[in-house]
Amino acid sequence: MSGWQESAITLAVFLPLLGAVVIAVMPRSADRLVRILGLVFTGAALLVATIMIFDFQFGAHDGLQYELDVSWISAIGARYHVGIDGISLPLFYLTFVMTFLCAVYTYKVLPDPGRPKAFLALMLLLETGMAGTFIAFDLILFFVFFELVLVPMYFLIAVWGSANREYAAIKFFLYTLFGSVFMLLGFLAMFFKSEPHTFDILRLQEFAMGGGFTHSIQLLIFAGVFLGFAIKVPMWPFHTWLPDAHTEAPTVGSVLLAAILLKLGTYGFVRIALPILPDAAETWAPIIGILAVIAIVYASLACLAQRDLKRLIAFSSVGHMGFVMLGIATLTPIGINAAIFGMVAHGVITGMLFFEVGSIYDRYHTRQIAEIGGGMLQKIPALAGIFAFTAIASLGLPGLAGFIGEFMALLSSYSPAPMLSETLFRVLMVFGGIGTILTAGYFLWTLQRVNLGTLPDRWKEVSLRDVTRVEWLAWAPLLVAILALGVFPRLILGTTQEAVEGLLRVFGG
Amino acid sequence: MTSVAILAQAGQIRNPAIDYHAIAPEMILAGTAFAVLVLDLFLRRHRKWLAMPLAFAGTLAALLATLTLIGSERATFGGTYVVDNYAVLFKIFFLGSALVVLLLSLRYFQDGRFYQGEYYFLLLCSFLGTLTMPSSRDFLMLFISLELVSAPAFLMAGLRKSDPRSNEAALKFFLISVLSTAIMLYGMSLIYGATGSISLEGVARALAGPDGSSNLTLAAILLVVAGFAFKVSAFPFQFWAPDTYEGSPVPVAAFLSVSSKAAGFAGLLQIMFVAFAPQADFWAPIFAVFCLFTMTIGNLVALQQRQVVRLFAYSSIAQAGYILLPFALAGLTPDVDRDAFSAVMLYILIYGVMNLGAFAVIVGMSRESPGLLVSDFAGLGQRAPALAAAMTLFLVSLAGVPPTAGFWAKFFIFSAAISRGGIGTVLAIAMVVNSVISLGYYFSIVRAMWLEPITEPVRPLRFSPAIVGVAVVAGAAIFAVFFYPDLFAQFPPVSTLVGQ
Structure with missing residues (x-):
């Protein structure tokens, strides 16, 4: 089995890339075949990832599983070092699940201008980039995967997006590239300031344990790395690319953007920024906490003002990621666990919401809440019911996935790590709590305006399809996951706990 | 006067034993260049394009000859011409880019009915200069190489004779290049005057000495740097490049933006990191x-x-x-x-x-x-x-x-x-x-x-x-x-x- 242990990750990550190449060389006329190939390759990758879960040693302390560490670029000592621990696993698996479901969805639904070949090739390339980021344990490898998502996402938005797509696509590209190049400089500084010089994330963590970088250097490096991750998350005030990108992107693009892409930023904080730069993290934590809470409150207020349903969901993403960042800022095991749980929950719930908004748009050909005008429950009850279920999960109803992460984030904020100001974080907790109320407010108000009320005359005569078979296929796993994660939070927390505690040892906790 | 002095010094090397293997690529390329020019005389108008396959074959032969030099450490002409890994790597790059430029030129020049034979001759001469550049280890050789790269390029830039833009391109390129050459040469002569040497290592030794940072040498360094800044189109000497690229035949623009620029950098690397290194x-x-x-x-x-x-x-x-x-x-x-x-x-x-x-x-x-x-x-x-x-x-x-x-x-x-x-x-x-x-x-x-x-x-x-x-x-x-x-x-x- 040793061959399997070493090659499983590589197989899972690069199967989609292989798929992209295979699809790219298919003739243009092979429309159906291309969509089947998309299913086959995302499915195969998901299968590999699933087998990996069964083989995973849960509860093993520290250390990576499925580890492979071989030389890659000898000149600079960058290595192909991949592996999985409890923190990576949920996000890694989520990537394969979401992309597979997107391939299922794309089997039937593809926005103008069609061209499934290009669409699926780009989506598979995107999958390799996203999955790779979660298993890379070398900074350069991490960066390469992190950046690999830019080009395919640019094209997904720019070609298949809605009216204002080109602006949104280039804004997304420039904005996130701007952040990540500073991150790269930060990585290089880590390399040159560490003894011995290394890009290896685990070695850098050990280095940090044994004293590590001086405080002033940490602050500088953290600033660069922060810019990269904060834009990706996105944290307020770096969030302005997100509503545009989300609103203009095609459904599948929005789903992957919300479910996986945003997590690259928060994952980066957990995996790289905190354990390697602990002193700077302590200094920066209050700022991150404050920005996170501003994001929560600001986003929920912005949601109240949105008229476009998709833009509303986009802004709600900013708020949910605020909770994730608040958990991270507390530097406590509960907070980090909350963050990872929040990432997965947000991925499932908001991914689902974007699917639904996409389908609503397919029916109504508008995303304006006022034009939909209410009464969706009467017209297409199944879709409206699913929408209500997901929205309620998103506002954090206990028993569904959205609740645990946000509750734990607020809880950890009550008693942050000892070196942080308790008063400040309790104030933040109060504002975060107000944010949850506002969140509940705008989601319920949205449901009221879309689902309830009487059906406007203009829709009475129009025939609107309810949820189709392919949609059920793509959505059912997510709906089950929303419920399952809410009822059995141990599905995630049981995986992450050990790894998080190992990670936080550097803070002396 | 000063250039005469440099030539005088170069003449002191008597009967140098020439390492013909080391300069084989250059000789092949030079031979091909002249063969192309002669062949052109005997070709009818619609078959002028045949100059290109000949040039291509010659370049390929030069590339093969270069490959045999990988890993060698050869010096000839009294140490002014060195073939080491640095030089070989650049030579492979230049010959590869020559093959590409030749391929890109064929159709373009055939369609445009330009002076094909002359063009390929000029192009090969320019590439000859790029080949000698990374091997040159004294100022004189470097200067000759640089001019060998540039001079044919003036003509190539103006080959689209009927287009005023092409004329402008050639003229602008020529005037600015000559100006920069004069500045650089003046700087080099000052260096020789101050250090008594034109070899890169000799200059480096002198600059590391007590008089290394005299005003004279610093001014000379500045002049040489300014000259190269023209060649690689660095600010504030960049303004010729857009007009020249735009007016030139497109393959020539490709040559200028890649090969010629790389040659400039190859020379600059040696001068700055070897000769002028002590005054970094x-x-x-x-x-x-x-x-x-x-x-x-x-x-x-x-x-x-x-x-x-x-x-x-x-x-x-x-x-x-x-x-x-x-x-x-x-x-x-x-x-x-x-x-x-x-x-x-x-x-x-x-x-x-x-x-x-x-x-x-x-x-x-x-x-x-x-x-x-x-x-x-x-x-x-x-x-x-x-x-x-x-x-x-x-x-x-x-x-x-x-x-x-x-x-x-x-x-x-x-x-x-x-x-x-x-x-x-x-x-x-x-x-x-x-x-x-x-x-x-x-x-x-x-x-x-x-x-x-x-x-x-x-x-x-x-x-x-x-x-x-x-x-x-x-x-x-x-x-x-x-x-x-x-x-x-x-x-x-x-x-x-x-x-x-």
């Missing part, structure tokens, strides 16, 4: 200023361009700015010097591949629309999807975004800069901001190719096999280097020149 504290800050302004101005002006060749002219100015960055890091420790030196080399090599690839597509496109505008790329994604994909790859690579080789090119410069710290960090930050800006104009072409709606019915666009071949090879190389950068990064050429 003086000249490194000058390069910091050059670098900062060159990349910023190149990028900002490129954002305004609608004409593709002009856009690439400014882009190549900006890229030259990036290549200048490692020069500004010199003089702190031997380690940093070595990193900076190899960063420059890697950038030049990768830049050459991606820029030639892009020019291949531009040459192909300019058959249909001579004054190629960015908007002429509209719909290329549907008219020629494979070529459009290749062009996208080249543009992404020029912007330095993964998954392309251009990322590593920038990476090694960042890496050297961060390891230097101080001014290096500042320049690195300026460079990352610039790379983000550059994405703006590179993607204006990507946007046109894939997103611009086309109103007329789609007409497939056919490219000649030569162009497709170049684009495919360059594209494959860009991917291969990205996934396995050790292909490039492991070359040890650096050790023979710098460090230790």
